[in-house]
Amino acid sequence: MTSVDEPRASLSVRPAGHAVVRAGRGSSFLVHRRALAVAVVLAVLLAAAVVVSLCVGEAFVPPAEVVRVLLGLPSPDELVVGTLRLPRLVTGLLVGAAFGLSGALIQTMARNALASPDVIGVTHGAGAATVAAMTFGLTSYAVLPYVSVVGGLLAALLVYLLAWRGGLSASRFVLVGIGISVALGSLTRLLVTKGDYLVAQQAKVWLTGSLNGRGYDQAAPLATVLLLLVPFLLWAARAQRSAAFDEDTATALGIRLGRVRLGLSVLGVVLASAATGAAGPVDFVALLAPQIARRLTRTPQTPLVCSALTGALIVVVADVLARKLLSPLELPVGVFTALVGAPCLMWLIVRTRGNRSGGTA
Amino acid sequence: MSGVVGHRVGRLAAALLLLSLAVLLSLAVGSRTIPPSAVWDALAHGGTTDDAQVVRSLRVPRTVIGVLVGIALAVADTVLQGITRNPIAEPGILGISQGASLGVVCAIAFLHVHTLTGYVWYAFAGAGVAAVCIYTVASGGRGGASPVKLALAGAAMNAFLASVVSAILTTNARALDEFRFWDVGSISGRDATVAGQVWPFLLAGLLLVLAMARGLDALALGDDIARGLGRNVALLRATGALGATVLTGAAVAAAGPIAFVGLAVPHIARALVGPGHRLLLPMAALLGPVMVLLADVLGRIVVRPSEVPVAVMTALAGVPFLIVLVRRKAVAAA
Numbered sequence: 001m002t003s004v005d006e007p008r009a010s011l012s013v014r015p016a017g018h019a020v021v022r023a024g025r026g027s028s029f030l031v032h033r034r035a036l037a038v039a040v041v042l043a044v045l046l047a048a049a050v051v052v053s054l055c056v057g058e059a060f061v062p063p064a065e066v067v068r069v070l071l072g073l074p075s076p077d078e079l080v081v082g083t084l085r086l087p088r089l090v091t092g093l094l095v096g097a098a099f100g101l102s103g104a105l106i107q108t109m110a111r112n113a114l115a116s117p118d119v120i121g122v123t124h125g126a127g128a129a130t131v132a133a134m135t136f137g138l139t140s141y142a143v144l145p146y147v148s149v150v151g152g153l154l155a156a157l158l159v160y161l162l163a164w165r166g167g168l169s170a171s172r173f174v175l176v177g178i179g180i181s182v183a184l185g186s187l188t189r190l191l192v193t194k195g196d197y198l199v200a201q202q203a204k205v206w207l208t209g210s211l212n213g214r215g216y217d218q219a220a221p222l223a224t225v226l227l228l229l230v231p232f233l234l235w236a237a238r239a240q241r242s243a244a245f246d247e248d249t250a251t252a253l254g255i256r257l258g259r260v261r262l263g264l265s266v267l268g269v270v271l272a273s274a275a276t277g278a279a280g281p282v283d284f285v286a287l288l289a290p291q292i293a294r295r296l297t298r299t300p301q302t303p304l305v306c307s308a309l310t311g312a313l314i315v316v317v318a319d320v321l322a323r324k325l326l327s328p329l330e331l332p333v334g335v336f337t338a339l340v341g342a343p344c345l346m347w348l349i350v351r352t353r354g355n356r357s358g359g360t361a
Numbered sequence: 362m363s364g365v366v367g368h369r370v371g372r373l374a375a376a377l378l379l380l381s382l383a384v385l386l387s388l389a390v391g392s393r394t395i396p397p398s399a400v401w402d403a404l405a406h407g408g409t410t411d412d413a414q415v416v417r418s419l420r421v422p423r424t425v426i427g428v429l430v431g432i433a434l435a436v437a438d439t440v441l442q443g444i445t446r447n448p449i450a451e452p453g454i455l456g457i458s459q460g461a462s463l464g465v466v467c468a469i470a471f472l473h474v475h476t477l478t479g480y481v482w483y484a485f486a487g488a489g490v491a492a493v494c495i496y497t498v499a500s501g502g503r504g505g506a507s508p509v510k511l512a513l514a515g516a517a518m519n520a521f522l523a524s525v526v527s528a529i530l531t532t533n534a535r536a537l538d539e540f541r542f543w544d545v546g547s548i549s550g551r552d553a554t555v556a557g558q559v560w561p562f563l564l565a566g567l568l569l570v571l572a573m574a575r576g577l578d579a580l581a582l583g584d585d586i587a588r589g590l591g592r593n594v595a596l597l598r599a600t601g602a603l604g605a606t607v608l609t610g611a612a613v614a615a616a617g618p619i620a621f622v623g624l625a626v627p628h629i630a631r632a633l634v635g636p637g638h639r640l641l642l643p644m645a646a647l648l649g650p651v652m653v654l655l656a657d658v659l660g661r662i663v664v665r666p667s668e669v670p671v672a673v674m675t676a677l678a679g680v681p682f683l684i685v686l687v688r689r690k691a692v693a694a695a
Contacts, residue, residue: 114513118520162684171509175687178454178516182620183680186673193669208527283520329532335524342521349514350501 035297035306042296042309049316050093054085056324087215091278092319092333093312094222095211096285098275100311101233103286104293104302105268108240109261112170113348116287117152117272120177123283124184125155126276128191131203135191139202145221145277152273155180156265209280209334211319218278225274232267237304240264244301282334284341285311291348369634376633376647380428383654387424388416391661422553427657427671428650429556430612431622433563435649437608438623439630439642440570443577444601445496448628448686449508452488452609453620453676456518460491461613463522470533478558485610491518492606555615562611569604570642573597577638619672621679622652628686652678 019031054066061077068075069082103116117123129151130144138147163169163176188207192200205213242255243264250257272286289311290302296310297303315333318340322331388400395403395412403413404421434452441450452458464487468474474483499507499514576597579587587594612619630644653671656678660669 119513119516162688165688171507172687174509175449175512176684178512179680179683179687181516182454182676186676186680189673190664190669190677193664193667193673283524326532331528331531335527335531338520338524339528342517342524345517345520346498346514349510349517350498 096312096315097308099285100289100307102271104290104307109264121180123281126152126273148277208332210332283338431650431653433608433612435626435645437605439627451624455515458618459522461488481614566608573600
């Protein structure tokens, strides 16, 4: 992004509350002003959370030292902050951002706040595939994330095929997703029973959705996936506008809604599976982040950047709380996000209007 | 007319036969396969051979508990589907079983209750609270308690309760040790005393259901018509919900959370004997144990020599059923 400048009024027709950002020659895009402000605020909050997360732990490190370590200056706390806490934090940030983005894309695609990757079986698919790989002797952290991406995609495909009946109804999609999630959860337990003791231990730790002991080994594949997806995300940012139309309007406008939806959902599924591969199923982040972000920005579409920032913020804050609330014991971060996220889902269910044509639940 | 009824009674008899076959399988099959003649011998004459010991001290309690749990879950679910008029109302999906789990965990961790008769009450309380919460959430907002809202509220409730349970267990090592054995949803490793302790609750639950069973047919016609037929709809619902909660709580207290038994059985029973609850309830009570026992036997075979908990097998068997139901228009459109 280069600069936010006022467009020449005579040349542009822009919606209220937007500014035009020009990125180099010949390319420019609209930016929602409020969304930009929210993104800045979220980024500041996230930076604060990052510093707090690096400060607290078994030994408290003063913020000044943390900042010194982050800036690469010599510091006595380099070992604790730089080697022990930073890798975990980086994983948390990436996982949160990936889940946030994934939730935003899939909710946009389904036009339903309740269709998050947790609900439609993606995270469970990724989980089952990873545990299966572990059971059959594949324990390298370099390969497992890709296995979980494949698992997530397969689970999503299965849900899609089973829910397809001459058309895709959102409620059928969600119900089939819940069923497949339960089945995959059972399959995972079956595999854990089948595997030997050591594998079972490793699988159980992974399945709790914990950031404990996660580091660059897990963060690196996720970061690779995120980087590879950047061009596609830029496409999605534009495409999600058209996904908001209903079938008839889209057809009338000449938008290939099927392709747009397919693209958005594949992107969302890959992101969620990759994040699951890195940290295990961290529940409800993908559901909550886009909802919070959208309420903050008040945009008609789910804002992608803000969703990613919110997701990262949720995971980092939840991890700090999970570490400190019952210290010296540590809760898995997934437990904590589920404790907060599930009541929010129920609130969404109560709030959702029973509108039939839109396909909302 | 009498021909149809006779036909259906015949099917009930066939189900009874199937049940005895399942019981026999459950007694004979396992990591040590015992021929049916030896099983019969051990039951009738006792004896001190290894086979007789295995049958009498391990397999009989397990089978009895399987039968009790199967009856409880299948009847509870038939009633739940009746009073909510909702084809996918099921204790596992709705999180009622998980609520019972939470009750048990709290009893073990905070109140130091260690006997089944002690914590079964907490299982009831947990199941009841969870049931009320879910129904409130799902029927809130516009559109009432549609299947999708019920399932979603249940999924959310399940996730929430499961994380509370794991939070408690992470912080309480002793509770974890005791609970871990119970949590998996298995009917193995329980001795005969569990069956002895659970049957009074089962009976109480069945009596409650019997008291309101005639009203279920009226409820199926809709609240207004049921009222017009002179039924007290609120009382019927309350009695049915209480009966279902007691049955689910008792089953969960005996075997841990077992999901999806309840989902498939009432639908199969309905296909066999029609929607009238006079035959439907007995049919469900016969088919429930068949499903639990067969799932348990299968769980003993698939990963020999170790065992798969019965809850895992019932879930794997039940999910295809859920999907078939959902693909039918009736559920998704509601």
